[in-house]
Amino acid sequence: MRLRVARHTSDLERISSFYQEALGLEVLGSFENHQEYDGIFLGIPGENWHLEFTVSPEAPDHHPDEDDLLVFYVPADQYPAFTEKVRRTGAPELPAKNPYWNNNGTTFADPDGFRFVISKMQ
Template sequence: MFLRVARHTDDLERIVNFYVDILGFELLGDFQNHNNYDGIFVGKSGLDWHFEFTKSHEKANHTFDQDDVIVLYPKSIIDYDVLVSNLLHANISIVTASNPFWNENGKMFLDPDGYRIVISPLKAIINEIN
């Protein structure tokens, strides 16, 4: 099975900066004026999932709550430290999660559209599963 998480945005450039330049994902592809949409695909080569971000003439209407979260688990504590450092260096502030688990097991940030992204050490998911 393949997974695509698709979301509409008003600013593809800021999304590329956040997900590619800061978080280190790859720009896997893009398209322009496909049925009046421009878009990008962001992820990692060779994996069975990616994010798609689209922009159109319609303004994005984001409706989400504080528990709608994308969680990224870097493979090592060094990778975790680098991601958190990259976000802080880009002046992206840590925000407090409403679910205390994420405050205890990672750092939460907002992407350019206001969606919550948690960077959590891989050990957190191992502890959660066990």
């Protein structure tokens, strides 16, 4: 099984640059003018998941909720470096609505206002 998490954005370059800088994700592929959509795939080569971001003439109609989270698990010894790397991007660090994530990770918001958590692998 493979997983793709796809989301529409208003600024493809900004969101792509953010996830590359903040999490070290790589561009795995992209497309232009596919039925008026441009897009990019970001992830880690060889993994069975990636993020897809698209833009089109139609603006996104997002309603991010505090409980809508992408959770990235990192090895415990890499956790401090990962969270510091995200902080350097200027991404807002937010308290999680679910207290579990306040005790087991750090929650940030991406440029579109969607939250993601950096958590230690158990």
